[in-house]
Amino acid sequence: MNGIFAHPSRKGMVIDMERLIHSALMARERAYCPYSGFAVGAALLAKNGSVYTGCNVENAAFSPSCCAERTAFFKAVSEGVKEFERIAIVAQNVKEGKIEKATPCGVCLQVMLEFCDPDAFEVVTALSVKEYEAYRLRELLPHGFQREG
Ligand code: THU
Numbered sequence: 001m002n003g004i005f006a007h008p009s010r011k012g013m014v015i016d017m018e019r020l021i022h023s024a025l026m027a028r029e030r031a032y033c034p035y036s037g038f039a040v041g042a043a044l045l046a047k048n049g050s051v052y053t054g055c056n057v058e059n060a061a062f063s064p065s066c067c068a069e070r071t072a073f074f075k076a077v078s079e080g081v082k083e084f085e086r087i088a089i090v091a092q093n094v095k096e097g098k099i100e101k102a103t104p105c106g107v108c109l110q111v112m113l114e115f116c117d118p119d120a121f122e123v124v125t126a127l128s129v130k131e132y133e134a135y136r137l138r139e140l141l142p143h144g145f146q147r148e149g
Contacts, residue, residue, distance in 0.1 A: 017088070018129040020045055024088040025129075027053035027068065033094065034058065040068035040091045040102060044076055047083040052076040069108040073115065082115050086122035088132070099127050109141040118144070 020043045028041025033056055040056045054071030066074075069087060076084070091102035103125050104112070112121060118138035126132035 015045055015049060015051060017124070017132070020051065020086070020088040021090065021124070021126045021129045021132060023051050023053050024090040024126065027055050027072075028090050028092060029055075031055040031068065032057045035060070035062065035065075037094045038091060038100075038102075039094050040089065042068040042072040042087055042089050044069075044072040044087045045085045046076060046081045047085055048081065050076075050081060052079075052081070067105060067108050069104050070111050073108075073111050077115065084116050084121060086124055086134075087112070088124040088126055090126050101125050101127060101133070103135070103140060106141070109137065110144055112137050113141055113144040113146065 023043035024041040026041065027043060028039050031039035031041065033039050035058045042054045044052045052072045052075045054068045054075060056066065056068045057071060058065040069089060072087065089102055089104065090099065092099050104123060116137055118141065119136060121137040122134050123137055123140055124132050124134045
């Protein structure tokens with residue numbers, strides 16, 4: 001689960017688990033979460049070595065809010081990237097300043113299923129760059145909706 005990935009655009013650079021989680025931690029600082037007080041950051045590693053970050057962006061009307069994971073996926077797909085290795089997620093209860101474990105909501109899992117092989121794609125929920133749990137998408141969404149053919 002702790003794979004090292006070569007970065008094609010920068011010779012010698014590797015996107016390892018620590019680096020990916022660190023990117024998620026940085027993205028969490030940009031969370032816009034005045035309603036929930038729950039700041040989430042995500043870092044999505046594409047198969048080409050690129051990393052797309054995302055944070056949750058809330059709204060006074062609540063339903064237009066977007067989770068950190070979907071922000072990262074939509075950034076990547078809108079840039080033409082559709083093949084992914086893993087996503088790292090970090091969440092913080094802002095009021096208490098406490099980092100909490102967060103696994104993606106069902107809507108985000110369904111978005112992941114659209115683009116990722118559920119038996120290969122890894123969902124990493126992290127408390128720090130060294131403390132994390134990794135799941136295959138299939139474990140978190142065993143029977144997600146998929147069109148046949
Ligand atoms: N949230 C995420 O961004 N990702 C998760 O995995 C769980 C929940 C956001 C949605 C909302 O802005 C806030 O956290 C509280 O649910």
